[in-house]
Amino acid sequence: MARIAAGDREALRQLYQATSAKLFGVALRILSDREDAQDVLQEVYLTVWRRADRFDEARASVMTWVSAIARNRAIDRLRARGPLARAEPVEGLEIADEGALGAEALLSAADDSGRLGACLSELDKRTETAIRTAFFEGLTYEALARRMDAPLGTVKSWIRRGLARLKGCLER
Amino acid sequence: MSEGPELSDIEALAAEHALGVLSGPERAAAEARVARDPAFAALVAGWRERLSPLLDGVPEVAPPPGAWERIARALPANDNRALRFWRGMTAGAVGVAAASLAVAIFLANRPPVLVQTPPGQAAPLLNASLTSQASGRPMFIAAYDPARKALIVTSLMPADPGHAHELWVIPADGKPHPLGLVAPGTSKAMPMPGTMAPMLQPGATLAVSIEPPGGSPNKHAPSGPIAAVGKLAEI
Numbered sequence: 001m002a003r004i005a006a007g008d009r010e011a012l013r014q015l016y017q018a019t020s021a022k023l024f025g026v027a028l029r030i031l032s033d034r035e036d037a038q039d040v041l042q043e044v045y046l047t048v049w050r051r052a053d054r055f056d057e058a059r060a061s062v063m064t065w066v067s068a069i070a071r072n073r074a075i076d077r078l079r080a081r082g083p084l085a086r087a088e089p090v091e092g093l094e095i096a097d098e099g100a101l102g103a104e105a106l107l108s109a110a111d112d113s114g115r116l117g118a119c120l121s122e123l124d125k126r127t128e129t130a131i132r133t134a135f136f137e138g139l140t141y142e143a144l145a146r147r148m149d150a151p152l153g154t155v156k157s158w159i160r161r162g163l164a165r166l167k168g169c170l171e172r
Numbered sequence: 173m174s175e176g177p178e179l180s181d182i183e184a185l186a187a188e189h190a191l192g193v194l195s196g197p198e199r200a201a202a203e204a205r206v207a208r209d210p211a212f213a214a215l216v217a218g219w220r221e222r223l224s225p226l227l228d229g230v231p232e233v234a235p236p237p238g239a240w241e242r243i244a245r246a247l248p249a250n251d252n253r254a255l256r257f258w259r260g261m262t263a264g265a266v267g268v269a270a271a272s273l274a275v276a277i278f279l280a281n282r283p284p285v286l287v288q289t290p291p292g293q294a295a296p297l298l299n300a301s302l303t304s305q306a307s308g309r310p311m312f313i314a315a316y317d318p319a320r321k322a323l324i325v326t327s328l329m330p331a332d333p334g335h336a337h338e339l340w341v342i343p344a345d346g347k348p349h350p351l352g353l354v355a356p357g358t359s360k361a362m363p364m365p366g367t368m369a370p371m372l373q374p375g376a377t378l379a380v381s382i383e384p385p386g387g388s389p390n391k392h393a394p395s396g397p398i399a400a401v402g403k404l405a406e407i
Contacts, residue, residue, distance in 0.1 A: 012247075016240050021233060024233050024234070025233040026227055026230050034236070038236060042239070049247055060217060060221055064224045067224060071227065075192060114225055114228070117229070131191065134193045135191060135223060140192075140195050140196075141193045141194070160187075164178055167222070
């Protein structure tokens with residue numbers, strides 16, 4: 001990363017080789033569109049090129065850092081598509097009906113192993129799904145509340161409590 | 173499962189920001205706080221790290237062939253270093269950064285940098301603000317470091333598809349010499365070879381002309397209108 005910050009293109013190419021399949025996968029998972037995902041991939045490496053000097057290895061691993069940039073960029077793009085991109089019917093969604101809530105999020109439930117996955121699965125299903133959906137689709141509280149057909153304050157308290165429990169569980 | 177401890181307000185905000193559930197204005201406020209409050213920034217980073225294993229489960233997908241070549245073509249030429257260098261040299265000397273919101277935001281997000289000047293450096297640094305003759309607004313800022321033999325140029329021009337912006341130096345003899353192209357909104361460091369360096373003296377004129385892509389077909393004079401002009405002076 002220090003070499004990239006110093007303007008070394010070869011170092012950026014090596015980072016690309018090591019991380020691009022992961023980042024393209026992340027962008028594709030969030031956007032479900034190869035062209036958009038490729039644009040995001042390009043934005044990510046241009047961002048890394050410009051901001052490599054801000055990378056702090058004490059705070060995050062390289063993979064975590066670049067994955068977070070990829071997720072943020074993909075979510076920015078998803079949000080930029082506007083409400084039309086989510087023109088799925090809201091009516092008829094029951095809170096208890098997890099199937100309607102982010103199939104995306106549910107799909108990933110089986111994928112991530114390890115402690116976070118275990119801790120997430122300890123939450124009630126509704127909270128787990130809300131957290132996963134927020135993470136992978138960049139839904140704000142307002143959008144989540146609409147999607148879940150639940151009052152904003154209720155959704156906030158589910159998520160806040162869920163996050164607090166996650167932290168407790170991860171620290172055990 | 174037990175209730176578990178509540179998160180403090182600041183930690184809840186950090187977790188919500190990392191998760192991405194804040195609305196636009198709340199998110200902007202949280203970003204601003206990350207920039208000025210290291211404790212909050214550390215909490216956000218901690219939550220990003222906590223949540224990042226969610227991404228581990230996402231399968232890898234090989235990007236399309238040619239994706240790297242596209243990225244490599246889009247890389248600006250070391251602009252991070254050039255801008256930092258530029259700012260270190262000219263902080264306080266040139267009050268034109270505000271003319272470009274993009275440049276201003278870029279600079280505002282970085283901590284101050286102190287540039288150590290090597291002792292015994294004989295030749296002084298030069299700079300120039302190149303202003304539009306029509307509006308009087310600065311369109312380019314330039315600095316020349318004789319020790320490095322490099323001219324650092326920042327363009328504040330709006331996007332101008334279909335044209336190239338070519339920088340010229342016009343020394344005392346009045347004959348223009350092309351120095352290179354500067355894309356709108358970018359900075360670049362132009363190495364000055366031995367033949368050009370002596371022309372960069374206090375009082376020499378720098379000018380930028382609007383040219384067809386690739387620059388003026390005539391290497392001895394601009395072919396298009398002059399967008400901005402300024403004179404080099406000691407800082």
